[in-house]
């Protein structure tokens with residue numbers, strides 16, 4: 198069962214790659230940083246004896262998902278498990294943040310994820326088997342002042358994943374969505390969250406998120422939320438208005 202993981206050069210993607218290699222699965226790992234991918238690939242090959250193909254891909258550029266799909270299929274590889282993990286955030290008031298960064302985020306978090314799901318998912322539906330894990334966030338449950346585009350992008354990922362899970366179940370394809378809360382990875386720095394209160398407490402380790410995600414995805418669970426506090430917060434969110442939720446979220450991630 199070959200597993201394709203996007204954004205495997207660090208954080209949750211890298212950790213999932215290690216977990217799948219430990220379990221004996223061949224891997225295709227992608228990200229922009231080819232040096233990091235190559236180091237990870239040779240470590241996993243040496244340590245676990247699995248086949249690992251590393252492919253450089255910037256999924257924030259238009260057409261990149263199709264290019265990646267063509268590269269993989271032309272090299273004769275088939276993907277049985279697709280993990281759409283690559284994603285970025287951006288902190289700041291919307292009228293001040295950089296539009297180019299937000300366009301790149303939408304291309305990465307939404308467009309490429311959608312295109313990869315269509316391209317690989319179509320093949321899975323044809324075969325009548327396969328699995329897709331899309332990485333959203335607890336952010337998917339709320340409006341997110343000071344990270345408005347990121348929260349909205351993750352709400353898209355969650356809604357899209359539940360809809361596809363419903364459509365593809367009858368075709369033998371599992372679609373799940375992983376919604377982690379704050380996790381100790383490179384995300385905080387990449388999202389320019391240095392001044393925010395968000396990562397000051399309640400941070401889960403990347404290993405704990407990975408173990409939880411791997412177990413529940415393997416069991417076929419549709420919505421996976423690692424961490425008891427994250428599960429409580431997202432459930433609570435269903436009982437308050439969007440206006441109230443936005444005001445609470447703003448308080449949790451204001452500048453210190």
Ligand SMILES: NC(=O)c1ccc[n+]([C@@H]2O[C@H](COP(=O)([O-])OP(=O)(O)OC[C@H]3O[C@@H](n4cnc5c(N)ncnc54)[C@H](OP(=O)(O)O)[C@@H]3O)[C@@H](O)[C@H]2O)c1
Nearest residue numbers: 204206207208209228229230256284334379380382383384
């Ligand atoms: N950490 C958290 O608190 C948290 C919470 C909820 C959800 N998430 C989600 O979890 C996922 C993984 O994030 P992480 O926490 O593991 O952060 P991370 O350590 O920053 O990892 C992000 C990964 O995405 C890749 N990536 C970034 N831009 C890319 C691009 N343009 N094209 C292709 N790959 C790109 C990065 O590799 P390169 O830089 O080499 O391209 C890296 O491998 C994201 O979808 C994020 O939104 C994270």
